[in-house]
Structures are given as C-alpha cells and as structure tokens.
Amino acid sequence: MPNFNTLTGKDLDIAVAKCLGLQVAKVYGRGAVVFEYGLWKTLPNGGFQNYVLVDDYAKMLKQCDGPCLHRDTLIWSPSTIHDQAGPIMDKEFISVTIGDWDVDDTPIVSSWAARSLHDEIYAASDAGWYTGPTRLIAAMRCYVASKEDQDG
Numbered sequence: 610m611p612n613f614n615t616l617t618g619k620d621l622d623i624a625v626a627k628c629l630g631l632q633v634a635k636v637y638g639r640g641a642v643v644f645e646y647g648l649w650k651t652l653p654n655g656g657f658q659n660y661v662l663v664d665d666y667a668k669m670l671k672q673c674d675g676p677c678l679h680r681d682t683l684i685w686s687p688s689t690i691h692d693q694a695g696p697i698m699d700k701e702f703i704s705v706t707i708g709d710w711d712v713d714d715t716p717i718v719s720s721w722a723a724r725s726l727h728d729e730i731y732a733a734s735d736a737g738w739y740t741g742p743t744r745l746i747a748a749m750r751c752y753v754a755s756k757e758d759q760d761g
Contacts, residue, residue, distance in 0.1 A: 613754040614740055619662050621688045623648075625697070625749050628756040631660070631685075648685050660685030687749050694745045702726040703751050705744045723751040 616624055623633060631648040648660040659682040687693040697703070708720035721744045724737045739754055741747035 611757070613750045613757070616750055616753065617746065618688070621746065621749055621753070622662055622686055624753045625687045626660075626685060628753055629697075658683070662686065688743075688746050691745065694748055697752055698748050701752055701755065703748045705748050708738075708740045708747065721747040723747040725751055725755045727755065 626633060626648045629650075631650045633648055648662075649657045652658055661682060662685055684690070685693070687697065698705070703723050703725050705721055705723040708722035720740060720742070722738045722740050723744070724739065737751075737754075739747055739751040741750055
C-alpha cells in the first residue's frame with residue numbers, strides 16, 4: 610500500500626481528482642499555452658468543467674500578456690483551496706485535528722491529522738490517521754487513502 614502521508618502538491622491534487630472521477634489530460638489555455646495536466650468533469654447538462662493545476666497556472670502566468678485561461682476554466686487545488694476540499698470533507702465525514710502535542714500538552718499547529726469517520730473500523734480506534742503540514746493536505750491525504758482502501 611502506498612504511503613499516502615507523503616503525497617504533496619500536484620501529485621496529491623491529481624490523486625484527489627482521480628478519486629472523484631475527473632478525467633486527466635492536457636488542457637489548452639488561450640493562445641499557445643498548454644498545461645501539463647488539465648482535468649475535466651462532465652456536467653449534468655452535458656457540458657464540461659475544465660480545471661488546471663495551480664502549479665502549472667503559476668508557470669503559465671509568467672508567459673502570458675493578459676488572461677491565460679478561458680473564462681470557464683478553474684484552478685484545481687483541493688490541497689490548498691477550501692471551496693474544493695470542504696465539500697469532500699463534509700461528504701466523507703473527514704475530521705481534522707491538531708496532529709501533535711508538545712510534552713506539556715501544547716498543540717503543535719504545524720502538524721495536522723485527519724481521518725474519515727465514515728469508516729467504522731477507524732472511527733473506534735486510533736488507526737486511519739493521515740497527517741500533513743496543513744489541514745487541507747491532511748484531509749486530502751485521508752480522502753485518497755480511504756478511496757484507495759475501498760477500491761483496493
């Protein structure tokens with residue numbers, strides 16, 4: 610089983626996208642700009658929602674004069690954007706807490722831990738905790754791990 614506590618950045622965001630069923634491919638911006646990784650999902654009305662990974666967007670901004678994205682393309686980064694991670698956390702009952710405490714029971718805020726309360730086995734034990742330097746990274750690591758456990 611992979612070590613989900615080491616997933617970061619683009620790798621973590623792609624793993625979350627795949628767990629959600631988003632398709633991964635190249636996405637074209639305005640002009641000659643092509644993102645290394647683009648994501649899309651089919652909408653209920655038959656249309657598409659395109660996303661680009663934030664790492665690629667930052668690189669692309671340096672190459673553009675003016676807007677680089679088509680107006681219907683959004684940045685994808687659930688490991689840093691709460692509006693994307695929040696609904697996943699709610700749906701999957703992912704609980705996040707301070708990940709570590711100092712010897713005098715002072716919380717160390719640079720460490721966060723998350724687990725899915727959806728899983729009855731983990732909810733009644735100390736197993737199933739996934740950590741990260743931010744709340745969203747810990748939560749998205751937990752989400753990917755819980756989906757991998759279900760599929761694998």
